[in-house]
Every structure is written in C-alpha cells, then in structure tokens.
Amino acid sequence: MTDAVGFRAPTDWKTDAMQKRIRKRYRAERRFRALGLAAVAMSAAFLIFLLAVMVGNGAAGFMRTEVALPIDFKAAPLDIDRAQLATRGADLALAGAGLQDRVATAATAAFGEKGEELIAENAWTAVRDAIKADPNLLSQRAHVWVPASSDLDAAADGGGEPAMQAEVRKLRERGALQSGFNAGFLSRADSTDPTAVGIWGAFKGSLLTMLVTLLIAFPIGVLSAVYLEEYAPKNRWTDLIEVSINNLAAVPSIIFGLLGLAVFLGTFGLPRSAPLVGGLTLALMIMPVIVIAGRNAIKAVPPSIRDAALGIGASRVQVVFHHVLPLALPGILTGTIIGMARALGETAPLLLIGMRAFIVTPPGGVFDPATVLPVQIFLWSDEVSRGFIEKTSAAIIVLLVFLLAMNALAIYLRNRFETRW
Structure with a gap:
C-alpha cells in the first residue's frame, strides 16, 4: 500500500493474515523436505534390497560342494600307457580309456544305485586331473574329491529335495562331503554343467x-x-x-x-x-x-x-x-x-x-x-x-x-x- 507521495508503507509481519501466510509457507517447505527425504530413503531401500538379494543368491555361486569318491584302479586298471600322461594328448587318452564310465561305476559302487546322481557330469575331469598330477593313482585305491551334482549342492546349502538332504547327512557322517570357495568359477569359461561353469x-x-x-x-x-x-x-x-x-x-x-x-x-x-x-x-x-x-x-x-x-x-x-x-x-x-x-x-x-x-x-x-x-x-x-x-x-x-x-x-x-x- 502506498501513500499520496508514492512511498510504500512497510509490511506489518505481525498481523494475523501475514502470520497465516508465513505458517502456510513453512508447512509447504516442510512437506517438500519430507517428500525429498522419503524419495531418498525409498531409493536407498530399493538399492539395499537389490544388493541383499544379489549377494544372498550369488554367494552360493562362489561356493563348491565336493564328494570324496573312492576309486580302486588297482583292482581294475585302466588300459593306458603312462607315457601318454606326459603328452598333450593325455586328456584324450584318458577319455578313450573309459575313465568317465569308470568314475560312474565307482560312484554307484560307493553310494548305491543313485550314486551317479550325487556327482556332477564333469566329475570325471577332476579324476583325470588328479591322475595327470599323480600317475601312481593308476596302480592303487584312492579317494578323489569330485564336484557334487547340482541337486546335492542345493541340498548341502539347506534346500533341495528331502531325499538329497538325507544323502547329505549320510555323506557328512562319513566325512565324504566338503564345501569351499570355487576358484574355478573365476578361471573357467562356459559349460553345459552348472558345476563346471566359469565367468x-x-x-x-x-x-x-x-x-x-x-x-x-x-x-x-x-x-x-x-x-x-x-x-x-x-x-x-x-x-x-x-x-x-x-x-x-x-x-x-x-x-x-x-x-x-x-x-x-x-x-x-x-x-x-x-x-x-x-x-x-x-x-x-x-x-x-x-x-x-x-x-x-x-x-x-x-x-x-x-x-x-x-x-x-x-x-x-x-x-x-x-x-x-x-x-x-x-x-x-x-x-x-x-x-x-x-x-x-x-x-x-x-x-x-x-x-x-x-x-x-x-x-x-x-x-x-x-x-x-x-x-x-x-x-x-x-x-x-x-x-x-x-x-x-x-x-x-x-x-x-x-x-x-x-x-x-x-x-x-x-x-x-x-x-x-
């Protein structure tokens, strides 16, 4: 409001109307601040939830469950020349000698009719690597740690079917089951077997x-x-x-x-x-x-x-x-x-x-x-x-x-x- 000379009169901030407008402005600012804090909190909650789910599900992916498989090569030796184990064709020679079938037979003999279901499809490669590292295994009875199947691995983590959980208890009582960090996941490439895949x-x-x-x-x-x-x-x-x-x-x-x-x-x-x-x-x-x-x-x-x-x-x-x-x-x-x-x-x-x-x-x-x-x-x-x-x-x-x-x-x-x- 101005007087006759044109000067504006100072605003009286103590009037009821001005105090009402100030309180309304402060309420709007508080609502805006609350909305901002809620948006930040919601974003942080979604991020924490995402990370928790990923870490919770992915932690098991870095672990590997193994089974101690007894194999008696002395009773039934493989038809392979040991000199071939020092050559580049050692993998093919062991595969051609029927090592994969021998491992499956050993699993059935050690763990029963469904023993083959307790070990991974590529379990024989663990035995192959053990033989290449120590050719003397071909003339003796040995226990080789091989990767467990996906179903047995899930049961070892607390999930899976009751039958597999029972197998886990039996293997643990015998000391034939262990879990540890899966270093191969960081060093291998893709595979059709989930226990053998790598990143x-x-x-x-x-x-x-x-x-x-x-x-x-x-x-x-x-x-x-x-x-x-x-x-x-x-x-x-x-x-x-x-x-x-x-x-x-x-x-x-x-x-x-x-x-x-x-x-x-x-x-x-x-x-x-x-x-x-x-x-x-x-x-x-x-x-x-x-x-x-x-x-x-x-x-x-x-x-x-x-x-x-x-x-x-x-x-x-x-x-x-x-x-x-x-x-x-x-x-x-x-x-x-x-x-x-x-x-x-x-x-x-x-x-x-x-x-x-x-x-x-x-x-x-x-x-x-x-x-x-x-x-x-x-x-x-x-x-x-x-x-x-x-x-x-x-x-x-x-x-x-x-x-x-x-x-x-x-x-x-x-x-x-x-x-x-």
Whole structure:
C-alpha cells in the first residue's frame, strides 16, 4: 500500500493474515523436505534390497560342494600307457580309456544305485586331473574329491529335495562331503554343467570389448567435440550435425546392433562374435554421449582463459590443447564414464552381432569368438537347471564389481586432473 507521495508503507509481519501466510509457507517447505527425504530413503531401500538379494543368491555361486569318491584302479586298471600322461594328448587318452564310465561305476559302487546322481557330469575331469598330477593313482585305491551334482549342492546349502538332504547327512557322517570357495568359477569359461561353469571367458570378452570401445569412441568423440565447439562455423550444416548428434544419443541400442550387423559383418566381413565387432558397435552407440558431454565441458571453460592465452601469443591449437582441453577434461571423463557404463551393461546390440555363442575357451584376442558378461548372464538365466540360478546371481556380482572398478578408475583420473588445475 502506498501513500499520496508514492512511498510504500512497510509490511506489518505481525498481523494475523501475514502470520497465516508465513505458517502456510513453512508447512509447504516442510512437506517438500519430507517428500525429498522419503524419495531418498525409498531409493536407498530399493538399492539395499537389490544388493541383499544379489549377494544372498550369488554367494552360493562362489561356493563348491565336493564328494570324496573312492576309486580302486588297482583292482581294475585302466588300459593306458603312462607315457601318454606326459603328452598333450593325455586328456584324450584318458577319455578313450573309459575313465568317465569308470568314475560312474565307482560312484554307484560307493553310494548305491543313485550314486551317479550325487556327482556332477564333469566329475570325471577332476579324476583325470588328479591322475595327470599323480600317475601312481593308476596302480592303487584312492579317494578323489569330485564336484557334487547340482541337486546335492542345493541340498548341502539347506534346500533341495528331502531325499538329497538325507544323502547329505549320510555323506557328512562319513566325512565324504566338503564345501569351499570355487576358484574355478573365476578361471573357467562356459559349460553345459552348472558345476563346471566359469565367468573368466565372458569377463575377458567384456574387457576386450570395452577396450576396443574406449580406444575408438574416446578420441573420436573428444576431437569431434573440439571441432564443433572451437572451429566449426555456425551455419545450417553445423546446426544439422548438432541436432543429429542429440538424436543419436536417444536412439535405442538395438538400432546400433542392426547397424553393426549390416556394416561390420555384412559389408566389411569382420569375424562374427568377435570383441572387435562388439567394440565398434558399442563405440558408435556411446560416441554421441561423449560428444555432447565434451562440448558442454569445453563450453564451460571461461572465455578469459582463451583470451589470456591468445594475448601472450599462443596459437589457436595451443590454446585448445594446452589450456582448454586440460580444464575441460574432468567433464569429458564424466561423460565417458556414463557412456562406458551404458556400454558395459548392453545386451541387445551384441546379441544381433552374434556375441551369444556358446564359448568354452576364453578369447585370445579381439578377433576370436567371445561373449560378454551381460549376455552370459542372459544365457544362464534362461537355463532350466537350478544350479545356473546361483551362477547367474554370482555373475551379476562380478559385473557390478567390474562396473565399480571401471568407474573408480575414471573418477580417480578425473580427480587427478582436477587437482592439477
């Protein structure tokens, strides 16, 4: 309210009307704060629930149950020349001598008619490795620890059928059952037997694929951002390029899989299922993210930095690479982290280029057939055997650890550049 001269009268905050408005404003602020805290608490609760479920289900995937199998090679020797055990053909020689049947017979003799159901399908490979380590086993009676079947392993963990739980009690009374950390899960590749599967093949495939993705997407994305922000003229063509890049960042990932299938496999004839093709496809997918993040980081550098460098005689290239890029690098690395994290968890584009093959040997290079962790998790989750459920959760834990390690490295590099400037 103003008087005749035009001066506004001071507000009387003590009136009932003003006090009512203040209380209403404070109530609105408290509600907003309560909603914010509830949202944070709900997000934290979902995260804790997710981690608890994954760790609870996946912990058993890192464990292995073994059975002490008595085998008497002295009573029924294998028809094999011991000299062959020192050659590369030892595995084939033992398999050809009927070792697998001998192990199944020994299980039936030791544990009854259903004894073969208590040991894993690949239990004979444990006996094979024991013989290769000590050929003297072929002339004596020995107890070899072999992997238990999936049903017996589940019963040892407290689940499974009552019949298997009874077998677990019998074996424990005889001292013929033990459980421990399954180191082979971290060193083997895929298998049809859940007790013999490993994550190393998929982990190495992911590592090679991410390496190819980073080596291609990061330099091209950063140089594209530098050109568009520092050198490109402002006209309709650059505007069209900017709009296209923004649209590509929102394109579904499966479209990039179709692009990789048509270009890298159909046109250039690159090897199918190779980390090279997977890395090229994922590089196309995350490159727009790196370009957008790079442009925003470069744009955030104060113009005074450029003016000061130009004022003391620096060239345009020196200004960009000696002053602008180092200051923008933390923001660029942030965009790269986001892009690489998205690429690490992608499955659809890699399925289209064939990286869902059954790979029993870890890849030796970027041209060898391989699969990746997300695809391996997808394949195991589709298996019928209960043993693969635990392995799926364990593989998810490995994937999360891989993601956290990759992000931690990128954050360390970002903070290091931030402290330099």
